Amino acid sequence: MAVVVAAMAGCTVPDRGAVALNEPFDPFEEENRSRHEFNKGLDSGLVRPLGKGYGWTLPDPVETGISNFASNLNKPGVAVNSILQADLKGLGQTVLRFAVNTTLGIGGIFNPADALGIPDHDTDFGETLHVWGAPEGAYLELPLLGPSTERDAVGTVVDVFTNPLLYAFKGSDRGILALMVILSGLGDRSQFSETVDSILYESADSYAQSRLIYLQNRRFKLGQGQAAQTGTDPYDDVYTDPYEDPYAE
């Protein structure tokens, strides 16, 4: 924990008022952009074709099974973070879901919890840090992992090492679990192929688009989206200047 606190203290914090509501705080833009180019090359050269192949070869039920399995593997970590956030409701849902899907769902391959109406609670250590009051920090694009922030990058590292399953399995079993997680990632790349392609390959500046989309969606999930949602009022933008009235034709 001490390491985490130290890492958070190193979070870059923007000057008060220096960052407008919808302006990303991105002091490392140059480095981020070069990592973005690296990630994009990796996607077009490897991940995208693999995802396509994966989507074509495997029958849908197998893909769903792998995706369910990987999602179930993540639940012990979600439970740990729910405890750290003192979120008893989330904890209860997660424990129940993990128990049902691991047993009735045969190790998590099937998802009977959905049919039983048990909500799918999701959280991570980045959110725990947010709940504890840590600032978002600067925007980061991580190699391989993509868009993040200083706070979320710390969260990702902690999540990997605090997942109880990492310690419950050894040797080749651990390798199989890792493979399932990777395959599930390829499944996501294939399922959301059109969305990802349109951001990475069809936009004028894929770096700026991915940054905007990541930050807005992440803040929304952390419940910080409210202010931002109405913060940009296009009517304000125009009507503050009487000469700019588009209706005065």
Place this chain on the structure above:
Amino acid sequence: MQNKPYNRRSMLIGMTATAGMISSATPLFALTEAGATALVNSLVGEINGVIGSGKSESAMIRDFEKIFVRYADVSIMARYALGNDGRTASKAQLRKFTKAFQGYISRKYGKRFREFIGGNVKVRSTRKIKSGYEIKTDVKLRGQSPFEVTFLVSDRSGKDLFFNMFIEGINLLLAERTEIGSMLDRSGGNIDQVTAELAKAG
């Protein structure tokens, strides 16, 4: 179209507004929460109608463009997306840009609507915001967990129209402002060039 309840309603409001204009200088008419919700429901209904029509993609996109023009405050959206560079644009440039923007949005998002086949949109909550109302909806697509789409509706144009959307917190108008800002940067702030690019993009 004439027998859509929403249109009949807005006609009634329009008549009341005319009466109000004659009698006094009080606010002409106000967008109501129910009116804003009806607009969103009617918009969703029309989009579903097109998705279910079985037409070709290009025919559907033409239909989406018509719906967009009827339900959205396109000029304010285009103006916002253009950002500060819009200030130096002539009226003719703005008109051309708006027209290109409208086609671009219809193609870009219209292409994706087939993912919504069999989907279901439910209004969850509404609240007053500065320029009108915010309508939150839950969208459920086949085989996916529900996600949130928020519509912002205003009558600042003189009609009840939507002027922005948020998909899981992602501000559509801001994303397009970023996109068009990048295009402007690349062209050295040349609006005509961006308009020409936009007419082909999406």
